[in-house]
Amino acid sequence: QSALTQPVSVSGSPGQSITISCTGTASDVGNYNLVSWYQQHPGKAPKLMIYEDSRRPSGVSSRFSGSKSGNTASLTISGLQAEDEADYFCCSHGGSSSAFMVFGGGTKLTV
Amino acid sequence: EVQLVESGGGLVQPGGSLRLSCAASGFTFNSYSMNWVRQAPGKGLEWISHISHNGIHYADSVQGRFTMSRDDAKNSLYLQMNSLRAEDTAVYYCVGDRQWAFDMWGQGTMVTVSS
Numbered sequence: 001q002s003a004l005t006q007p008v009s010v011s012g013s014p015g016q017s018i019t020i021s022c023t024g025t026a027s028d029v030g031n032y033n034l035v036s037w038y039q040q041h042p043g044k045a046p047k048l049m050i051y052e053d054s055r056r057p058s059g060v061s062s063r064f065s066g067s068k069s070g071n072t073a074s075l076t077i078s079g080l081q082a083e084d085e086a087d088y089f090c091c092s093h094g095g096s097s098s099a100f101m102v103f104g105g106g107t108k109l110t111v
Numbered sequence: 112e113v114q115l116v117e118s119g120g121g122l123v124q125p126g127g128s129l130r131l132s133c134a135a136s137g138f139t140f141n142s143y144s145m146n147w148v149r150q151a152p153g154k155g156l157e158w159i160s161h162i163s164h165n166g167i168h169y170a171d172s173v174q175g176r177f178t179m180s181r182d183d184a185k186n187s188l189y190l191q192m193n194s195l196r197a198e199d200t201a202v203y204y205c206v207g208d209r210q211w212a213f214d215m216w217g218q219g220t221m222v223t224v225s226s
């Protein structure tokens with residue numbers, strides 16, 4: 001069982017927008033502005049898409065945005081494209097040594 | 112070009128040991144916190160250890176069995192894995208982090224624990 005809860009799957013049509021949620025607790029997601037999101041295509045290493053809840057690394061499309069409310073963070077992808085089909089994982093600082101960083105279980109996005 | 116290259120994975124029997132290495136290049140290694148993150152076949156990502164100049168942290172699942180270390184002079188990261196179990200079977204990624212985000216990933220090395 002993962003520390004952060006994500007939906008197993010989401011789907012959308014090209015051009016549409018989708019949102020993936022990531023629910024934690026007041027000890028992790030709700031306590032730090034340190035949620036990050038990763039995209040992983042099959043057989044590839046994950047790629048950082050969002051950090052510090054809503055900041056986008058250089059080179060990541062502006063179609064990807066992050067937000068947070070309380071203990072739930074969200075990743076929104078607008079203008080869906082076929083290449084967005086991938087697994088998405090959220091992650092947060094967990095606040096303790098043994099839960100230093102905690103991941104969500106991952107969400108499969110089908111476009 | 113930023114690169115993290117893991118090595119040392121392979122097949123090992125339950126109870127055995129393995130040492131993973133990660134060679135870093137293309138960035139100032141000693142200014143980065145480093146991590147090991149693993150992914151069991153068909154499963155999600157699991158953070159297992161972190162090292163910075165402030166100390167080392169381990170997930171409960173590997174505490175007492177795995178030891179992480181780094182050699183900044185050699186731009187290298189290591190993971191000594193002892194008392195391996197079947198549930199340790201996974202791809203192990205060497206990952207650099209800044210600002211609590213994993214922004215640099217290696218290609219991963221596969222560890223299979225099986226008799």
